[in-house]
Amino acid sequence: MAATGTKKLSELAKTIRSKNAGVDLITFDIIFSDRATYERVKRARVLTRESVQRLYGLAPGRISDFVEFDPANAIKFTIYRLRPSGGPGDPDIFGAQQYAPLLDIEVPDA
Amino acid sequence: MDSLRIICPNGHLGFAPLRVESFRLGVAARPGCIAADSGSDDVGPIPLGTDTSTSPLAWQTQDLEYMLAASRQLDVPMIIGSAGDTGANSRVDLYVQIIKELAAKHRLPRFKVGYFYSEVGKEDLRFRMRAGETVAGLEAHQALTEAELDATERIVAMAGVHPFIALLRQGADVIIGGRSSDSCVFAAPAIHHGFPENHAYYLGKVLECASFCAEPYGGKETVLGEITADGVEVTAMHPAQRCTVASVAGHAMYERSNPYFEHVAGGTLDMSECRYEQVAEKTTRITGAKFKPAVEFRVKLEGAGKIGERYVGMVGIRDPYTIAHVDEVMGWARQQVRERFGDTGYELHYTVYGRDGIMGELEPLRHRPGHELCILVQGVAPTAAMAEEVCMTGTRQMFYARLPDVKGSAGSVAFALDEVLRASPAYRWTLNHTLRCDDPLELFPTHMTTAGG
Numbered sequence: 001m002a003a004t005g006t007k008k009l010s011e012l013a014k015t016i017r018s019k020n021a022g023v024d025l026i027t028f029d030i031i032f033s034d035r036a037t038y039e040r041v042k043r044a045r046v047l048t049r050e051s052v053q054r055l056y057g058l059a060p061g062r063i064s065d066f067v068e069f070d071p072a073n074a075i076k077f078t079i080y081r082l083r084p085s086g087g088p089g090d091p092d093i094f095g096a097q098q099y100a101p102l103l104d105i106e107v108p109d110a
Numbered sequence: 111m112d113s114l115r116i117i118c119p120n121g122h123l124g125f126a127p128l129r130v131e132s133f134r135l136g137v138a139a140r141p142g143c144i145a146a147d148s149g150s151d152d153v154g155p156i157p158l159g160t161d162t163s164t165s166p167l168a169w170q171t172q173d174l175e176y177m178l179a180a181s182r183q184l185d186v187p188m189i190i191g192s193a194g195d196t197g198a199n200s201r202v203d204l205y206v207q208i209i210k211e212l213a214a215k216h217r218l219p220r221f222k223v224g225y226f227y228s229e230v231g232k233e234d235l236r237f238r239m240r241a242g243e244t245v246a247g248l249e250a251h252q253a254l255t256e257a258e259l260d261a262t263e264r265i266v267a268m269a270g271v272h273p274f275i276a277l278l279r280q281g282a283d284v285i286i287g288g289r290s291s292d293s294c295v296f297a298a299p300a301i302h303h304g305f306p307e308n309h310a311y312y313l314g315k316v317l318e319c320a321s322f323c324a325e326p327y328g329g330k331e332t333v334l335g336e337i338t339a340d341g342v343e344v345t346a347m348h349p350a351q352r353c354t355v356a357s358v359a360g361h362a363m364y365e366r367s368n369p370y371f372e373h374v375a376g377g378t379l380d381m382s383e384c385r386y387e388q389v390a391e392k393t394t395r396i397t398g399a400k401f402k403p404a405v406e407f408r409v410k411l412e413g414a415g416k417i418g419e420r421y422v423g424m425v426g427i428r429d430p431y432t433i434a435h436v437d438e439v440m441g442w443a444r445q446q447v448r449e450r451f452g453d454t455g456y457e458l459h460y461t462v463y464g465r466d467g468i469m470g471e472l473e474p475l476r477h478r479p480g481h482e483l484c485i486l487v488q489g490v491a492p493t494a495a496m497a498e499e500v501c502m503t504g505t506r507q508m509f510y511a512r513l514p515d516v517k518g519s520a521g522s523v524a525f526a527l528d529e530v531l532r533a534s535p536a537y538r539w540t541l542n543h544t545l546r547c548d549d550p551l552e553l554f555p556t557h558m559t560t561a562g563g
Contacts, residue, residue, distance in 0.1 A: 015360075020152050021367040023412075023539045024249035029363050033356075056472045064249070065367045071386060072359035078367035080250050082471070086154025088420060088490050088536035089459035093154045097468050 005109035009047070009102055012037050018098040023085045025064060026095035027078040028052075030102065038073035044107050047075050055101050112338060114303050115141040116296055117347070119332040121319035123148035123173045123190065124165030129330045130176070132321070132348035136332035137180040139347070143299045144181045146173070147292040147318055148205075149192020151412060151539075152365075159263045159414035159537035163194040163201060170194065174205065175212050178284065182218050182562075189274060189285045189295055197266050197289025199229045205286045206559065213562035220563025221284065224277030226556040228288025230265040230411060235545070243546060245411065251542045261415040262540040268410035270375030271310075272550035274298030280558055288554065289412065291374040292318035300337045311379040312399035313337045315372050316344050316358060323361035324351040341397035343389060355386040358394045375410070376550060377403040406546055409553055413541025417457065419494040423487040423505030423530040425523040432522055433479050435513050436462060439522055440485070443507035447489075447500055456497070457490040457536070458504045485523075490536040501530040 010016065015031040030047065032038035041047055049066040052058070058079060065078040086093045117136035119128040123146045137144075153164045163170065174190070181188035194201025206225050213221070236259060239245060245254035266289035275298050277285050287295065293314030300310035313335045316323050321331035324346035331348040344353045362381055363369040372379040383398040427433055440460045447458055464483035466473035485508070489501025511522040547553060 019365050021365050022249060023151050023155075023542050024251065025367050027363070027365065027367050029360070031356075031360050031363075055474060057474065058472075067369060069359075069363060069369045071384065072356060072363060072369070074360060074363060074369075076363050076369060084155075084250070084539035084542065085152070086156065087538040088417060088457055088488050089461065090154075091461045091468055091470065091486075094152050098472060100469075101472075101474050 006106045009041070009105040009107055012041060012107055016099050016102050018095050020085055020095040021078055024081055025078050026081060026098055027076065028099055028102065029074055029076050031072060031074040033073070035073055041075065041107055042068060046105050046107050049077070052077055055105070111303050113336050114143065114300055114305060115139065115334055115336045116143040116145055116299065116313070116317060117141045117332050117334045118146055118296065118317040118320045119144070119177065120146045120173055120330055121322055122150050124163065124170035124195065125150070126330055127169050128173050128176060128332070129348070132332040133176060135347040136334055137184070139334055140184060141186065141334060143187050143189065144177050145189040145295050145299070146177065146320070147191040147290070147295050149195050149197050149289060153195055155414035155537040155539045156534050158196040158198060158266065158412065159416055160535065161198055161200050161264060163196070165195055170205070171208050171212070174208050178209060178212050179216060181284070182221065187278065187283060187285065187299060189287070189299065191287040191290035191292065191295035193286050193288065197228050197287065198264060199227045199288065202227055202286055202288050209284055209286065210561040218562035220560050222282050223284045223286065223559050223561050224280060224282030224556060225286040225559070226269065226273040226277065226288055226554045228266045228269055228290070228554060230267050230553055232259055232262060232265065235259060235265065238545070245543045245545050248410065248542045248544060254541065254543050258540050262413040263416050263537070265411055265413040265541055267545070267553040268375060268412065269554050270294050270550065271298040271301055272376070273554040273556050275302050276551060276556050277558070278302040282558065284561070293372060293379070294374055296335065305337045306339065307401040308399050309337050309342050311372070311374070311401045312381070312384070312396060313342045315379060315381070316342065316361060316396065319361065319364060321346060321348065321351060322364060323358050324348070324353050325357040326351065341395055343393050343395045345390070345393040352392045353394045355388055355394055358396065359386050376407060377401055407550060408544040408546050411541045411543045411545055412539070414537045415540035417536040417538055418490045418492050419497040420488060420490045420533045420536045421498045421501035421530045422533045423501050424527065425485050425487070425505060425508055425525060427483045427485070427523050428481070429516065429518055430481070431516055432513060433483055436465070436479070436483060438513060439508050439511040442511040443504050446507040447503045450503060451496070451500060455491070456500045457488070458500055459488040461486040488533070489530070494532065498530060505530055
């Protein structure tokens with residue numbers, strides 16, 4: 001259960017997804033239906049370069065881009081793969097199932 | 111010409127079939143061009159390495175048939191990029207052959223089929239490297255070495271608008287392209303007709319994945335883009351879909367590391383000043399895109415290299431003690447492979463579903479495995495016989511793993527299949543690079559033939 005006044009990111013976002021961006025990168029998109037919700041999440045600072053680095057246990061330098069993309073009410077970040085997509089042992093060649101840990105991020109009330 | 115309308119029925123032709131209802135509505139809007147991209151590096155390095163398609167021939171043929179029938183009926187160009195998933199030469203030849211067969215099947219009057227190749231010969235590239243040309247790595251790839259080149263099976267270059275425009279100038283009615291940037295398939299006819307590059311490249315960017323720029327979500331539906339001297343308008347053709355400011359702006363993010371920039375051969379599309387406006391129920395208008403020509407003309411190269419033949423095995427684990435010590439189980443089996451084959455010359459991969467099978471080292475919950483695990487085993491080696499033995503040893507020896515306090519001493523894992531199965535050979539992406547070119551067409555020889563009549 002979320003603490004009083006907080007909501008999970010999955011309750012606030014319209015879309016939370018991950019996907020290859022070329023063979024070396026996986027990109028994550030968190031898209032909100034309206035500007036107010038998007039601004040609320042931005043203000044809460046729960047989705048930042050640092051928080052993503054902690055959540056995924058990423059070494060410094062693994063995040064290639066982190067963008068707050070106002071035209072689409074979206075937050076977007078991109079990480080380097082350790083090996084290119086599609087080689088033996090890569091369990092997610094499209095990078096499509098890497099977003100799940102984002103769903104439960106707690107967002108405090110605005 | 112005041113405007114050009116292009117419809118795109120499929121974001122990756124052949125990978126899944128186009129949806130007919132919205133395609134028919136798109137054709138009824140009498141577009142000036144029908145275009146689609148047919149490739150992706152998402153499918154991994156195996157199709158490029160083995161010179162095959164990942165899409166079934168039946169689906170490729172079906173979509174080409176719908177597009178060809180409509181384009182000949184309207185007498186407007188049909189343009190396909192990245193033929194057959196990889197855009198390799200054999201895939202271009204395949205699509206040209208399909209077009210010829212469809213023309214004969216439908217008794218179409220004679221028309222011109224332009225095509226171009228994208229493969230780059232290894233020796234051509236080696237010659238350029240020895241002449242001092244740097245083949246620069248993109249993203250996580252280092253500059254190309256001759257050793258990596260030697261390990262590469264096949265290379266394709268990513269075309270920009272140039273070979274498409276060259277073929278349109280020669281009067282092609284149908285164009286089958288080798289590997290190409292998705293957006294250039296659509297930008298080329300717009301530039302050919304004299305529309306500004308700023309809007310033309312944006313038109314391509316927004317159309318490339320068909321209905322992925324519309325909402326609600328639903329792939330493989332046709333969208334229509336219209337370019338004028340002043341901007342681009344994009345309209346969803348499916349009755350239940352709309353192109354909204356949010357869906358169109360959101361599409362700029364899809365599959366790209368940065369939503370503001372799109373790099374193609376010859377320059378970069380800068381979308382940071384884009385303005386989006388809902389101009390009708392199903393239509394969004396976009397202005398403000400800027401195309402910035404590159405100082406140096408560099409072309410992206412993709413290459414796949416073979417690692418070896420591959421077998422796969424699978425086991426299950428239910429004992430909680432064994433689950434807690436699964437790394438030791440795999441370690442035991444790996445040690446048996448090592449004693450038989452040594453430390454190198456093969457690969458043995460374990461994927462532990464129920465723990466961190468999907469996310470690996472990124473998995474925050476890998477310390478909390480489920481009550482049962484499934485482990486996928488992959489053995490890769492130079493010969494099929496060795497790959498089979500590596501995989502069989504790496505799989506079956508888990509059954510005999512020696513855990514000190516295990517209660518069940520009759521077998522440490524469960525087999526649904528007491529066998530290992532031959533899988534596709536293992537390949538890896540060796541090239542994700544760029545090469546400088548003097549002439550935008552030098553890597554993309556164009557050809558013209560005819561079909562029908």
